[in-house]
Amino acid sequence: MAVIKHRSTIKRVLGCISRYQWAVTASLICAFVTVLLTLYVPILIGRAIDCVAGKGNVDFAGMAAILKQMAIVISLTAAAQWLMSHINNWMTYQVVKDIRTQAFHKLEILPLKYVDSHSHGDIISRIIADIDQFSDGLLMGFTQLFTGVLTILGTLLFMFYINPVIAAVVVVITPVSLFAASFIAKKTYHLFQMQSKTRGELTSLIDEMLGNQKVVQAFGHEKEAQEKFETINEELRIWGLKATFFSSITNPATRFVNSFVYACVGIAGAFAAINGLLTVGQLTSFLNYANQYTKPFNEISGVVTELQNALASAARVFELIDEEPQIPDDPDALVLSEANGEVHLEHVDFSYNPQVSLIENMNLLVKPGQRVAIVGPTGCGKSTVINLLMRFYDVDSGSIQVDGTDIRHITRESLRSNYGMVLQETWLKSGTIRENIAYGKPEASEEEVILAAKEAHAHSFIERMPNGYDTVISEDGGNLSQGQKQLLCIARVMLCLPPMLILDEATSSIDTRTEIKIQKAFSKMMEGRTSFIVAHRLSTIKEADVILVMKDGHIIEQGTHENLLLQNGFYAQLYNSQFAV
Incomplete structure (x- = not known):
């Protein structure tokens, strides 16, 4: 399962890169030129050595010509390498920008239930930290992977050109290095995945503690918060240590194999030179190629480690991007320009958890300009009604209509702009x-x-x-x-x-004197506007046209303030309890 996920992540990453094909092509061309010129230098060095190999047989003119060629080749190599790095940097940050934009765009269209049910710190970690990790791995991959692979292929061609037998020895030993790198890479992916997950948990905890530090200190919860932090931090240390340990084995393992390759080439080349099959300059070139051939394996092993980390981070980001978005607006959805304010709830059922019922068979008709107050004990569904009116959540069954149109057939933006x-x-x-x-x-x-x-x-x-x-x-x-x-x-x-108002405990944090002034301002503002007022202080809703008394998701009483007091029911109990001595 992890391997399939790993492959799908690689495909997604390649898909993100594919839109910059011209940059990939340009980078490959620069990498090819860099490798070709770099590999041409050992041939020039070998020729230069052969110019001075014999006693009293030094070809100064030939040496000078070769040195000029080397200066030109090295200059061109540096220019191609700089251009390749510049292109790779640009391409990496373009890809990262695209992925981060996709992630934030998905966050904008995710249903509110996803945001409510997931840690905000973890979401932030995916969009910021995980994408940064992905960026580092991708940049190293572009910079070293292309040149590394081309260097390996190029050195093999040059070595076969100089001496096929010794080159065959190198090829035979190579799979050992590849096997070691591949075996360790598979082990490290899971560890880096757990490291990213734990990092997200730590970010979430820090975000939670930072945003609520006053509450933490007020309740003396510092010790518990510190203990929880240390627990998650210790988990992050363990996962990070394991991931780093296993990934760091790759480089020494490949270096050991590569040193063994170099030694074999040196011994075989020495015998070949003794028997006259190679010149001293060619042997020098061959040893240079053997060194350049093994060097990319060390670099690629480091790249593989970074890529494992990058892919683990990318997988978390793609999980966010792949989340089911909120149901899109209908293609022919109505754009509500200026609502009259008639709101009709008909047989509405809704619950956040299918196993726990909340609102059942709610029916309500609000006429334009009416002031509707919603009261009831905590958890009875008052704020849930507001969520449904604004279509932050969709009803499970039934319908909510504004001016006779089901709000599911009205664009969200135009609906909310009318509130x-x-x-x-x-x-x-x-x-x-x-x-x-x-x-x-x-x-x-x-x-x-x-x-x-x-x-x-x-x-x-x-x-x-x-x-x-x-x-x-x-x-x-x-x-x-x-x-x-x-x-x-x-x-x-x-x-x-706007033509409709929702006031959910809008004056809960305001002093009594200012609240009286605000209530007057609200009264003026609500004239001719359909208004929904959620309030715990029942003295603030006496002037409402209709008061809905909710309990356990149902409207159990309905009427004006005076009528509800005369009924001497649940509302009367709530009202009187606020003024009981």
Whole structure:
């Protein structure tokens, strides 16, 4: 199974390289020229030696001509080698760029359930660290593999040209070196694969701890976190040590065989020279070729080690790229330009886990402009309804319709652009405050951004920032309070003002005084807009047109605030519990 996967990965890599055929061809030509000229140098050296081989028989004119040829050949070799390296570098980073682009594009279209069910650190590790590992191996492969193989073939041809018998001795011993390298390479692939996997786990843990360091310290979890880190780090050390140990055996093993080849050539060549079958210069050339013939085996053994690591990393990246994307929009899907705001849930069933039911047979008709509040205990399905409305998840059965059209027949982009969403979990990107407010409307003017901030009651604290709206905030707004971050997220929605709104605990991190002001702003913003409000503080939803009371995935009560209190049911219990002494 591992061998099949290994082969499929190689095919995928070759497929990625094939789009740059002209670069591969140019690199091969440069490699051919480099090897040819490099192998021509020993012939010139042998001829030069033969010019001075006899006592009192030195051919200075011939020697000078040969030295000029050597200078030209060496210069051309250096130029061809530089050009080959430049082409290989360009081609490697183009291939890596393409693969990383594919991986990030797949991340953009993966269903949300994949992101929710996989460690974020591991995904990051695949796109960053694994592709970097692949890049290093691929670059070494391009640089040394081409020249190595051509050098081996070229030296064999030259050796057969000089003396077929001694060349045959070399060929007979060669398979031993190949067998040693192949045997060790097969062993190392699995080890490098486990090394990459463990590296992903470590990245995931560090990402998790870094993003939640305050919680870790608040609960005194540093020791447990350190122990977990040390456990995974120790696993990474073991896998890395084993992979490096086995891969490092390759080079000494091939060097031993290659030294043996060189010794055999030296002995056979010496006897041939004594018997007059070779000149001293030809013997020197032959020994040079024997050395050049064995050298690529050492280099290729190192390349094979790096390629094993690269292929193991590439396999993890391709696993991500091969994940099933979210169901694409229908070819004739409707582009929803400006929704009226009628939302109809009909016999909706949904669960994250097929074995655990959540929402069953939900039916709801929301008229344009209605304010719908959704309340209920934790885990009853409130946020799940929001996920379904935005089509972050698709229903298992039944349908959700907007303006009479099933949302599965509406493009995701146009559907989501008709919703303005403020979640309890705030998200801000690295950049200026202005860029964060204008995230959904980049073309907004300065006046529009400031007006939205004022309506969200964020303008005053923004003005107190060092550079006002041009103040750069860190990733996820780390240098702002939770309440300030939430105000910026509210301002972001107020700037766009889409026809439908989703407010999921939108004021959970805001002080009571500011919340009253925000609620007034929301009331103004929700006029004429279909709005879904998820709230735990029931005092904030008294003005809703209809309140849905959910429990265990079902709507158990429905009505206005006053009507639900008169029913003295579950909602009344929830409401009264918040004001119980």
